[in-house]
Amino acid sequence: KNMFKKILISIFVLSIFISPSFVLATSSANNSYSNYSEEELVALISKLQNQLEELRKNKIDCVFANVDLSLGDGEVDSSKEYVKAMQNFLKEKGYFTYTSTGYFGKITLAALKNFQKDNGLPQTGEFDISVREKIKTLKCKISYNKSAKNNEGQSNGVVNSITLSGSNALVTWVTSGYSKNGFKIVWSKNSAPTYPTREGDKYIYLSDPKANSTTLDAFNGSGIYHVRVCEYLGGSCGVYSNEIEVSL
DSSP states (O other), rough: HHHHHHHHHHHHHHHHHHHHHHHHHHHGGGGGGGSSOOOHHHHHHHHHHHHHHHHHHOOOOOOOOOOOTTTTTTTTTTHHHHHHHHHHHHHTTSSSSSOSOOOOOOOHHHHHHHHHHHOOOOOOOOOOOHHHHHHTTTTEEOOOOOOOTTTTTOOOOOOEEEEEEEEEEEEEEEEEEEOTOOEEEEEEEESSOOOOOOOTTEEEEEEOOOEEEEEEEEOOOOEEEEEEEEESSSSSSEEOOOEEEOOO
């Protein structure tokens, strides 16, 4: 009986810290615990202790920088820190069990979709405003908030247009805006080359947001090639330049 009383007292004290509403339920249902075995009561205490420890650890609001992330991000330095913060958050919550590399690959995609599913969000695999708003309602062990800055310490810009020119192997372009992840240069003997590439297309990736020229090669034999440059978003392109033809 003494052991049973100690167990009931332990449950009652732990419940005060974990859930005030649980106190009333416990007070009115002490008799029901007489139906529990000692092992079951010990297991219940262990569960309550774990919940209490979790509450003690997670005292910081979960907040992230206002940066959208998607499959392929982290390929360049400008987005690695944000992807890594997201991976660390998913790891803390039990969705990501691997080393946080800062690259948004298929494993990270699956982890994020599972988080979205468990929290009633559309399973898009996109780390967007809906995910960040949900995360704000949670508590974390550490802060994941990182300011969104580009390499020049300015807020992330938006690419309005890209103007491409060239006639031979060297092509150059002028960008209106700022492409934080750099550029994809795509060329092909087929018109409207694109990224991700189709059969017959080829691309060069330049991660420097200040890049404005590159040299192409005749990978499919000499002749006329169609060329475009695009703002790289990580896994896909945003704004494309005009299309030009060059002789290679």
